[in-house]
Amino acid sequence: MKTFRQRQLPFGNGGIRSIMFLYFTITAAAASIFIGLSLYTRMSGQVSETVMEENQILIDQVNRSVENYLKTVMKLSDSLYYSIIKNADLSDPSVGERFNLLYENNMDQTDSIALFSADGELLESVPALRVRNNLDVTREAWFSYTLDRTENQHFFLPQVQQIFESSSDQYRWVIPMTRVVEITKGTDTVQGILLIHLNYTGLKLLLDGVTLGNEGYIYLIDGNGEIIYHPRAQLIDSGLEHENNRAVSEYRDGIYQETFHGEERVITVKSVGYTGWKLIGVAPRQTVSLNSLKTQLLVVFVAAFILFLMSLVNSYISSRITTPIRKLELSVNEIEKGNLNAKVDAEGSYEIRHLGQSVQNMAKQIQVLMADIVSEHEKKRKQEFDTLQSQINPHFLYNTLDIIVWMIENEKPDQAVKAVTALARFFRISLSRGKSIITVKDELEHVRNYLMIQHMRFKNRFSYTIEAEDEVLELASLKLMLQPLVENAIYHGMEFMDGDGEIFISAWKEGEDLYLKVSDNGLGMTEEQVARLFSDTPHTGSSRGSGIGVKNVNERIRLYFGSEYGLSIESEPDEGTVVTIHLPAVAYSEIRQKEEHDKT
Template sequence: MEVGDYKRFLLLSMRNKFVVFIKKYFLYSLRSTIISLFLPVIIFFIAFTGWISYHLAVTQLEENAYKNVDDTVFQTKSYLENRLYDVFEQLVAFSNDPKTLDLIDSEFSEVDPNDYVQMNNSLKVIHLTYNTIIESILVDMHNGEFSLYRSDFRKNFNQFPYKKYTEEYRGSKQGFYWHNEHPDDIFASKSEVVSVFKLIGNEHTKANGILLFNLRKSFFENVLNKSLIGDHGYLTLVSRDGTFNSKTVSDEYRLSPKELSFLQSLQDEKGRYEFKNAFGKNMTIIYDTIGVNKWKVAAVFPTDEILKKVNYIKFVTVIIILILTTIAILIANFLAKYITNPVSTLVYQTKQINENNLNISFSHKGPREIGIMKTALDDLLVKIKTLLAQIRLEQDEKRQLEFSIMHAQINPHFLYNTLYSIKGLSDMGMNKEASSMITALSNFFRISISRGKEIISLEEEIAHIQNYLIIQEMRYGDDFSYEIMINPSLLNFKIVKLTLQPLIENAIYHGVKQKRGKGTIFIKGYEINGIVCLEVIDNGLGIDSDKLRIINEELHSKGSNSSTIGIGLRSVHERIKLHFGEDYGLSIESVAGVGTKTMVKIPKSRGD
């Protein structure tokens, strides 16, 4: 979302919410004022009118209270239904994939090894796309001979208990089932999960097995815990095989097995009913049904807790009636000005808010409620300004980073020196060397462009620096030599383009060229605990400890504009973090007079 769109969205939401609220408050206040003005004439009817208003208010409050809970249940149900349908749709699509159907209808000996790769890639995409919901995935067929899974934990079994599942789950024509909160019996995660799966196997298929998605308990907790329904109310997911409660409550507010069984047996998709539990508590349940698996989202709460404001309103109403009866004439005009004017002023000021006018100071002259609304408006405007400033800062950093990348990709000074060296070789009749240098230069820029791709393979990155080193070696003759030692098994993994070239450039210009005699540059690549480590090591002059400390501090200081480190190093470090996360990037080690080692850490990744 662009800054302007985000800004307009926040402003519109804030303004509409407060204008509606203030108008309602204004109408209520105006009604009270009019009644006060007519009190001298209708003093006899004020008590009667007050009691009618009280009963209407109580009725409306009860309706609103239940409506608010009902809205909460509906919104929670709708959100869960959308997300669970997305997951279920992925399971259905995967089960109907031609590769899956071929696997089901064929003998294991006929399975093409490429099917493993293709199906594993499909599972990887599903797991990454829905990682916030899906904790683990299992595909197990042909009695365990064909097995794929996506999980951070090992499987709990050598052979899937297919017979146990088929005995426990029956009745679905398509073979799809849902299992409410339960211990993970598939993987050694030692956590609670919710499962959706398809059992495979009938007289028409050659494979017995399961396609299973384990859903994260934390996903359901986050959704259900967002809604607060009193101190002892809670949301619960109810299915025929159990429940999933949003929070832990004391025994007197829990559903007993009898009450739970009744709720599970209800045929209506939505509704409300009240009952008295074994502890004598009057409880209310408002429920709605998720379409994708027919589970009920139910709000369970003590009835008196949701209606506790009714007695408060009754007390306040009686006091107000008595006060108005005795002093209405004296305060009528004062109330009209004291209530109406501040609200009108606040409404007018709120309407002045637009995307070009955020510097509004709301005045506060009136009741405490006006002060609360004024404070809320001020806080929201401050948050909007802060968010917009943060968005602008992030966009500025992004543009600066893009500029750094362009600067590193198109280096006129390097191109000029190389072309001048090629001219010198041609003038000396060294056409073969000039041709080699031109070839290296063209390959260098071909890989630099990479058809606009930001992520390339490590093999392409190594080819890129080899061309760069060929050019530099031909330019500087015997000033330095280099050696590349990269584990071949790492070449297919992905890396951010132009990661190593700036590091080698630093090693040449700030390392080996500054020392006497011939220098050496080593480029190493290896893997440690699933992390690809790339090192550029030189035996140049090195860096003293104070300067090295400053360089590392500035390298890891986001937004720093110091010139101590070059634009190339900062660009490499920031781009790695942008693409792979905060755990990856550059680190520099150096000993003065001995040399410098720059290390790059990136994850093992075969995706773009």
């Protein structure tokens, strides 16, 4: 019947205007989101590039300041060596005066200047200094390191000045810078070491207060990764914070991204000339990306505004398209209600007007044919099911009652009660108050009761399994479909088996279709035997079964639901048989409402 093959719209009872508007709006929303994300990504990329460029420029400026600071001290070292020390008599009082003059001109960068012989003797110092008692400068790390590397000037890590005695009780942080010099003694030339203590405060002032964004900072390390300056040096020394300085020391000049202690950071590396030091800029990843709340709100507003405009356009377009269709739908509703004489009002495009005229003509044809078709269809269906009901063979009932009597006589009342209950349920569903359509749940219950009885009769010569998805239990099923198929599996498929028979029944839904399957591991059939089951040859059935044939079941399904539905059989000799029932997936409640409506 055509009524049962109707398909539900994807949006239920939603109108075409609503569907079009929804589709258009979804498309507009997707476009708006895409535009918003593209805009945000582009702006974020530009902001990131700008911030990193600004950070790079700032670090370059700081690096130049540090290099200029160190270059000034290195020029002082060259002036001391080449203008005063080399080829000069250190006993000449003018040497000390010239030392003092250069020191006074560079006091902002220099804490002290000292000249030592290779034996550690203090030859000259400014301001006037004296080596601490019991201190052997030759044991200092910078002393031996400098003598081993005579060709360069050397910078060392910041340290507290502890070589010279001081009238001040304060500790002064200095950065030692050394070089090997040649000292003239008479006609001989010996090596010495020029030591310049850089004022650490001067270097610190160059780096203090320099930040990269809101949370970024810079720090200075030597070639081994040792920290020379860090804005959080005290926290790092106390172990409260950590820095990735060892790993960063391996980086070449450039910009890198790293994850340190779970935080994504952008690292900028710049080498300080003459020293092997490296200036490191650290900026959290979020500070170089577009994370401003105002910017994010702007992007959201732009996307929402585009969505709003497109929704207005969509509403107008869908209204222009669907208004004529809506009018046509109202006219068709009148015909659907039974008023076949209703006038079809069709406006708009040629296609809609032509469709309206076709609906009008169809209504006239329906009026002519409907009475005959309905009458003939109902007559066939009633005759078919009356024939089905009359075909039930009493042998099944007699054999079942014999088993019940035997159980009672052998004092097995529990099994007898179970058999009587199954038989009662079997016939209750078989009759079903004259209804031809029942739920899948009842049809499975019917065949379950039948199998329970047969299982008792045949003394466990076979086992059975019934499985069904929950979503199919309340769908409509034709009554007495499974029982004849199971009957054939028992009486014909397993007739000559010595046990270990298996019957499997399942029900499932695929899209808009319902499937029920009966499979067994019996003797199977040839292709000719399968074809004979669907032929017009009269099928008398088994004297032990119900007498309802496979062809009968197939024709009843096609008569009720349409020619595209019915049975299909797959079988091979000695391999078993699989019978599949194909029905439309229609809710049982819909059919009941239709039957009630037809009665009224």
